[in-house]
Amino acid sequence: xxxxxxxxxxxxxxxxxxxxxxxxxxxxAIASQSPNLRLWRALMIIDCHGHYTTEPKDLHRFRKEQxxxxxxxxxxxxxxxxxxxxxDDEIRESIEQNQLKxxxxxxxxxxxxxxxxxxxxxxxxxxxxxxxxxxxxxDLIARVVSLFPQNFVGVCQLPQSPGVPPxxxxxxxxxxxxxxxxxxxxxxxxxxxxxxxxxLTDKSWYPFYEKMxxxxxPAMIHVxxxxxxxxxxxxxxxxxxxxxxxMQLILSDLFKDFPTLKLIIPHGGGAVPFHWxxxxxxxxxxxxxxxxxxxxxxxxxxxxxxxxxxxxxLAEVVPADNILFASEMVGAVKGVDPKxxxxxxxxxxYVDKSPRLDDTARRKIFExxxxxxxSRLKTKAAVTA
Numbered sequence: 001x002x003x004x005x006x007x008x009x010x011x012x013x014x015x016x017x018x019x020x021x022x023x024x025x026x027x028x029a030i031a032s033q034s035p036n037l038r039l040w041r042a043l044m045i046i047d048c049h050g051h052y053t054t055e056p057k058d059l060h061r062f063r064k065e066q067x068x069x070x071x072x073x074x075x076x077x078x079x080x081x082x083x084x085x086x087x088d089d090e091i092r093e094s095i096e097q098n099q100l101k102x103x104x105x106x107x108x109x110x111x112x113x114x115x116x117x118x119x120x121x122x123x124x125x126x127x128x129x130x131x132x133x134x135x136x137x138x139d140l141i142a143r144v145v146s147l148f149p150q151n152f153v154g155v156c157q158l159p160q161s162p163g164v165p166p167x168x169x170x171x172x173x174x175x176x177x178x179x180x181x182x183x184x185x186x187x188x189x190x191x192x193x194x195x196x197x198x199x200l201t202d203k204s205w206y207p208f209y210e211k212m213x214x215x216x217x218p219a220m221i222h223v224x225x226x227x228x229x230x231x232x233x234x235x236x237x238x239x240x241x242x243x244x245x246x247m248q249l250i251l252s253d254l255f256k257d258f259p260t261l262k263l264i265i266p267h268g269g270g271a272v273p274f275h276w277x278x279x280x281x282x283x284x285x286x287x288x289x290x291x292x293x294x295x296x297x298x299x300x301x302x303x304x305x306x307x308x309x310x311x312x313x314l315a316e317v318v319p320a321d322n323i324l325f326a327s328e329m330v331g332a333v334k335g336v337d338p339k340x341x342x343x344x345x346x347x348x349x350y351v352d353k354s355p356r357l358d359d360t361a362r363r364k365i366f367e368x369x370x371x372x373x374x375s376r377l378k379t380k381a382a383v384t385a
Contacts, residue, residue, distance in 0.1 A: 043363060044381060045348065046370040047103075049220065049266055049302050049326030050111035050152075052141060054094045056086040059140065063119070066133065070125030078129075081136065091140075092147055098330055100151060106348055108327070110381055112374060113141055114155040114185050118233055120224035122160045123192030127168065131159040134172055142179050153380045154181040155220065160190045162197070167207035177215050182376035184212075186219035186263075188245050193228030193237055200245055200263075201252035209258050218262035218300075218373050221245045234332035242270030246299070250283050250291065255298045262298060262373050264324065268305035273317045295322050300373055302326035303351060303365065306333050306344040315356035323365050324373060325351060 065079040099111060115137035122130055134157045141154045156176035158169040173184055186208075189195050198204050200221070212219060226237040242265050255261060265272070272279060280291050288294060295318075302324050305311050314323065326347065333344040342349060351357065351365055371377050 044110060044367045045108040046325060046367050046377075046381070047108050047111045047327050047329075048264065048324040048370050048374070049304055049328050050099065050113045051116050051328065051331055052099075052113060052144060053116050053330050054098045055116070055140065056090040056094055058085050059136075062136070063121075063133065066129065067121070067124050070129045081132070084136070086140075088143075088147060091144060095144060095148060095152075100148065102329055103151060106327075106346055108348060109151075111152050112155055112182065112370070113144065113152040114220075115141060115157045117185065117222050118225040120157050120160075120185070120187060121192075122187050122190035122224055123162060123227060125161075127159065127161040127164045130161045131172065134159040135175075138172070138176050138179075138181070141181075142176075145180070153377070154179070155183040155185060156181045158184055158186060160187050162190045164190075165207075166205050167211075170208055170211040173208075173211060173215065173217070177217060177376075180380070181217075182374045182380065183217045184219050185222045187223055188221055188241055188248075189223050192224065193226035193231055195244070199248040199252075201248050201254045206257070209254075209261055213258055213260055216375050218264060220264040220266055220302075222266055238267055238332070239270040242267050243272060244270075246270070246272045246279065247282075249299060250279060250288060250294050251286055255294070259297070262300065264300045264302060264373065266302045266304055266326065266328070268303065268310060268314050269301040269318070272301070273310075273314045276317045292319055295319075300324055300369065303347045304328040304331075304345075305347065305350070307337075308350050308353060311347070311350035312354050312356050315354050315361070320357065320361035320364050321369065324369050325366050 062079055062081075062084050069076040069078045099113075103109070103111065115134075119137070121133065124130075124133075138154070138156045141152075141156070145152045145154050154176065156173060159172050160166065160169055176184070186200075188200050189197055191197060221242070223237060223241040226233040228237070231237040231240065245263075246265055246269060249255075249263070276291065283289070283291060283294065300322050301314065301318055303311060303314065304326050305314055327345050329343075329345045331345060335344060336342065337344050348366075351362060357365070371381075
């Protein structure tokens with residue numbers, strides 16, 4: 001295994017800041033053409049999947065030094081958190097020229113924002129390294145939200161580490177919720193691509209799920225960077241993990257044990273929508289209910305699918321109640337589609353144009369489902385009438 005493939009090539013910085021949870025009034029007024037929805041209604045476009053991928057440079061410097069120290073066998077000292085230097089102006093510029101600019105251009109209101117997923121790097125170092133890195137990344141998200149409280153709300157990275165019980169991450173989850181975070185990103189494979197952790201349905205996860213339910217926060221199931229040379233991080237590893245997670249969940253009794261647990265499978269669910277019949281057949285052959293019944297209150301998919309036919313399929317196969325709008329910008333696919341002339345990750349355009357969706361379904365996908373899944377949004381973004 002190449003050390004270079006397992007190293008994070010990005011950067012971040014710590015902070016202790018509190019979110020501004022005042023009601024959010026920004027919204028987009030949309031006129032419905034449906035006969036049963038004649039009135040204008042203010043619709044908030046909530047993007048449930050955004051990562052801070054434009055971090056100030058010193059964050060990457062710190063992580064590079066931390067990674068070198070963690071892999072040196074004790075020969076290199078760990079860098080000091082105090083050495084991190086990132087000004088408010090740097091953070092503002094990194095957001096205003098990227099995520100905020102795209103929000104305005106594409107017509108979205110609020111992004112549920114978390115640290116760079118590929119940079120979580122749970123396979124690097126030990127539990128103490130993961131904890132420090134997670135705290136730094138989460139504090140940085142808190143700082144972004146404090147600077148742009150009308151545009152972003154936080155979701156936290158967890159201090160997971162191979163072989164370490166998931167329950168050890170509960171303290172960081174609690175700390176972040178106290179800062180105003182409304183969810184977490186949960187890594188089903190802390191190994192970085194070798195899939196040697198217990199399945200998400202294993203009882204070792206139960207203490208962490210208990211804390212999620214207690215705090216009333218969902219988790220997005222999201223792996224990090226891949227150090228297995230057989231897989232491309234965003235092209236295959238992410239989608240493999242998404243598909244794997246769904247298969248684990250539908251053959252388990254997890255939601256009988258945790259009926260209010262809410263899990264989001266990103267990237268449109270990986271291979272799930274395209275192979276819905278396969279998964280449905282396997283579930284039924286194993287004495288499980290219909291997939292619609294299994295996922296109803298517990299499993300959700302986002303719209304990080306970067307072409308119109310893909311969104312159409314997602315909308316046709318998965319119930320609208322289980323789809324959340326998301327773009328992942330600025331994320332895995334940043335370029336312009338030469339066939340359409342639009343950015344691949346401008347996913348609002350696909351939802352707007354899908355013939356599989358009516359006004360009622362779009363309202364759920366753009367706003368209603370996010371409020372239902374991320375129930376702590378009620379303290380951040382007031383419903384506008």
